[in-house]
Structures are given as C-alpha cells and as structure tokens.
Amino acid sequence: MNVDFYEKIWMWAAAGIIIVFLVSIGATFVGQAIQPPSHVEMIDPDNVRTDAEFGQPGVTIHEDGSATVVVQAFMFAFLPNEIRVPRGRPVTFRLTSPDVIHGFQIVQTNGNTMVVPGYVSQFTTTFSRAGEYLVVCNEYCGLGHHVMSAKLIVEEFPTSTEAGMGGGR
C-alpha cells in the first residue's frame, strides 16, 4: 500500500498524539496513583438500613484529623444530608444504596462516584478550600431524581496547623 507523503506525516502525528495521551494516563496512574474509585466490596441491599456501619451513617474524625464519611444514598436523599469534614485532611467516603443506582457528585470538584445497590463505593480525597459544596445525585433514580442533594461543609479542623495539601481531587 503506497501512502501519500502528507498522509504519512498525518498518520505519524496522529499516532504521536495518542502515544502522548497513553503516556500521560500511565504516568499519572503510576506517579500520583490517580485512579477512579474502583473499590470491590459487597453488601446485601436488604441489610443496608440495619447494617452496623451504613445503618448509622455519619462522619467520624480520626485522631490524625483525617475523616471517614459513611453515606446512605436512597430514593431521594442522602443520609446524612449535611456532611462536615476537615480541610486539608484526607477524607474517605464510603457509600451504598438500599434501592436503585444513584450518583454522588461533589459539584465543581472531581469527587464523583456511582452508588450501586449491593456494592460499597469508596474513594478518598482532600479538600484544599474551605466552604460549602453542593452534592447532587447524577444518576437517574426515579421521579425525584432532581431533588436528591446534600450539603458538604469543609471547615478548618480545630487542631489543624498544617497548610492545605494539594487540590480537592
């Protein structure tokens, strides 16, 4: 197959661009461990409401200032619907649903995960900016989907002396 000269240049350029993309994905994966929430843990949706952990959703602040946030997402609300977490500390979210699939999206950050009945979603992030964030359900879950939201408040941790640690990713 004889390929036109300009077309050859174009082909190499196209392949070059793609290789740059691949390398950057690979590098962020290896270097900064950037990866989407891919936790594998199962839970019976019928037991979510009585579960020791998910039956009592809420925020736990650990001694080092990091936090664990346990959230139940159901038609059509999040529990708790006001979440207070420390700024500049790793915050681990753990979520599940007793009914249908929901989304948990912390608006204008890249905190975003699907919440699937039968599975526990988990991701860890650090908020560098204090303030109030809107959390919305971003997966259609029924006729009340558009009202399903919560408030996330990032506040200075009382004992916090360190400066912010990186972006809210």
Added chain:
Amino acid sequence: MIESRKLALANFWVAISAFAIAAGMAVMQALSRANLDLPWRTAKMYYLSVTAHGVLMALIFTTFFIMGFGYVVAERALGRPIAQRKLAWGSFYVALLGTVLVAWAILWNKATVLYTFYPPLKAHPAFYIGAALLVIGSWGWCWVMVRSYILWKQANPEARTPLPVHGYLATIIVWILATVGVAAEVVLLLIPWSLGITERIDPILARILFWWFGHPLVYFWLLPAYVIWYTVTPRVAGGKLFSDPLARLVFVLFIVLSTPVGFHHQFLDPGVRAGWKLFHAFNTQWILFPSLLTAFTVIASFEIAGRLKGARGYLDWLEELPWGDPAFSSVALAMIIFAVGGFGGAINASYGMNAMIHNTAWVQGHFHLTVGTATALTFMGAAYWLMPKLLDRELELSLLARIQPYLWFGGMLLFSVANHLTGLKGMPRRIYQFDYGGSEVADQWMGGTGISALGGVFLFVSALCFVAVMFGTGLAGKRAPQADIEFAEPLEEPGSKARILDRMGLWVVVAVALVAAAYAYPIIQHLATERFGARGVPVF
C-alpha cells in the same frame, strides 16, 4: 429502478417518523431544562419524554436508517438483487413489532427507565421483549446483507469488495460483536427478572454487559456515516475518493478496536477493578486513530473536487464546493461538528479527567455532537441524496432543505457548547429541574440552560424542515426520473493492493480474541465473587 426500493423505503419511513416524534419531545426537554414553566411540565412527563427521545433517536431512528441504507448499498454496489428478500421483510416486521412494544411501554408510562435501562430500575416486560425483538430483527438484516455478499463473492472470486460494502460488513461485524453483550443482559437477566421468574439482579453485571454493547453501539452509528463520507459525499462534491486502501484500513481498525473498551463508561463504578479499567482506557485511546485518518482522507477528497472545478490556490478549493446542496453541506457540517466532538471524547475517555464530567450536562453536550450530529446530520444529507432517487420524485420544498443543515449546525453549537460549560460547572444530566433548594451553585447554571434551550429551538425548527421535506417529497414531489445511485470512484483503483484488508474472517478472529482478552477474565472473576443483587424498584 432498484429492486429493494420498497424495502429500503419502509425502513426509511420508520426512521424518519421516529426522528420526527423524538424531535418534538426534544424541544420540550430543552425548554424544560431551562426551568421554563410550560403548562404540561411535570417530572413524570419529563423523564418519560427523555426515555422516549433517547430510545427513538439513538436506537430506532439510527437502526432503521442504517438497515434501509444497507439494502441500497448491497444492491447497488454489488450490482445484484439482495439475497433472501422474504427474510429481509420478515426482519423488518420483527424489528417494527419490537419498536411498537417498546413505544407502547414507554408512552403508556410503564417504562420510564431511560434508554440505558439500568436495573434495578424495572420496566414492564414488553419494554425488554420489544428491545430483544428489535435486535433480532437487526440480526435478520445482518444475515441478508452477509448472504448477499457471499453470493456475490462466489460469482466474483477475484474482484475487490466494493468499498461501501466493505464498510457495511465492518458495521455488521461490530454490531454482532456488540449485541452479544446486550442480548445476554436482556435475555438472561432482565426478561426473567421483569417477569418475576428471578427475584434479584446484579446491577454491576448488567452494566458490564450493557457497556460491552454500549460503546461499539456508537461505531454502529458512526461507520455507516463513514461509508457515506467516503463513498457518497466525494461524488456529490464532484470529486473522487482520495485513497481507497486507507478507507479499508479505517474500517478494519474499527472492527478490531471498537469492543474491548466498554469499561471507560464505568470508570466510576464500584465492583470493577482499577486494572481492567486502565486496560480499557488504553484501548480506547487508539480508537481516535481511524477517525483522524478519516478526517484527512475525506478532506483531501473534497480538495480534489475543488481542484477539478478549477481551484488553484491553497484554500480556494473550499469555495468551489457545493455548499448550497444539502446532500453536501449536511455532511461537511457534520464533519466539522465531529471534529469538536472528538476532542471532548478524548477527555471523556481519559482515566483521570472523566470524574470531572461523568454524568454531567457535558455528556449530553458531547453525544449530541457525535451521534446527534455527525451521524444524524449525515443521515439527513444522505436522505436528501437518496430519497428522490428511491421515489423517482424531485426534492420538494428544496429551499427548506437548503437552510436545514445550517440551522442544525448553529442550533447544535449553541446547545452543545452551553451544555459542555454547564456540565463543567457541575450540572448533572437527566434532571427535570435544578433548583436544589435555592443553591447558589445551581444558580450559575441558569444562563447556560437558557442558551441550550435557544439552541434546542433552532434544532427543532431544523428537524421540522427535514421532516417536511421528506414527507413533502414522498407525497407531493414532482415525478421525474432521477439520476442513478452511484458511489464515488477512488483516485486510483485499489487493484490488488492491501488485499488482506478484505479478509473479514481474519479480522473477526482478531476482534473476538481482543474481546475475550478484555472481558473474559473480569467477567469470570466477577461471577466468582459473592454478590447479593438488588430487587426491582418501581420508580415511576
């Protein structure tokens, strides 16, 4: 006069009708999303309408159009009547019956589960059975096409596969590989569960199977559009195809690459391991390559057209192109829009950036550029070219036809850019309204949704023009013999260059091996893990 004329027309009229209904729903959605208080506006109507619009546009309009155009390609490019005409009609009616069942379930408020129907949202069994019939009908069509090709091949063992047929065979292979996933989901999981035979369903397994289908589905939409770009538009423009073997290479790359990528739709799902997501993310990037090649080849073909008409300078060939002919302008504008869509696609597929835009309005901004324009507007352009020939009538209301592509282009830019931006600001997709208890963040989306609604109105007017021209031509177009259906010639006949690209059996083997590599292990691993499954929830 072509023999499969009635068959092709039957498919086209179903496609055009589905498009017309869906466009009516679309404009109401676009207005509703701007929080405009239409009198009949309720959440129930909104989600029902989004379900109907998604199904009618993305599944019915596209599939019937692709099938109808396929028959024309098979008969005209192979130069012989299609095989198994009875099976072809039978398949048409099966697919139509499926469409009617699905439409009944949705419009009678028994299936507001959106066109992705993720369980445990539970629809009426008619919805799933209808979807299965649609797929079975399309498989019948695949067989008619493949059989026609085999018979031709037996009669012409030495000849090169005509390029449009080559592209359609690629489409069919991609479709068969894809529908294995959705057929498994619908037949093994959803139908028994919706009938009450099984009690629980595993939502993640269902999503894996859905997206096994869902991504190659977009190439099922795209490849017939590429067939038009490569083999119809250069001729409409008055030129020749720049390179025949490269076009074949593009189709082969799609066969190989389009399926082992589905996890890039599930980056944010729990229960799917990060390593597999990364593997699919890598595969996904390569699929940009054949589209970049296509951009070069098709634009070079247009340049040839301009030069043949006497252009000499760097860019003056652009002026020589028939911008007033809707069969050309639709496609050229669709290509420009697709270039924009491609950039967005690279971001969607990026392992890290996906979380910024997943399930936001960005996504609807994106796919209205790709399937909603690159495919849909190309099909409209192809209809302007083909329908008069099939009907032996002149195009009626040709002034409307002339402005229609430009209206679509302008409306889509407004609609899509606005949705990309509100998406970046965090507005979710698929929401009836966005007050969120008076949230200030949500207030920032207001301007964008207004622009999107304005774009929606332009798009709707454009859609009305298209539908009016089609029905006008069908019912009242002046009867007059039309030019034959002929495909673009390549600058240089392929001869026996790169014959390996015609060996579809070989590429099927490679593709199947890649699908197995991408899915066999994760699915087995998933099935081997203890899972609970969810019960169905009536949500509407």
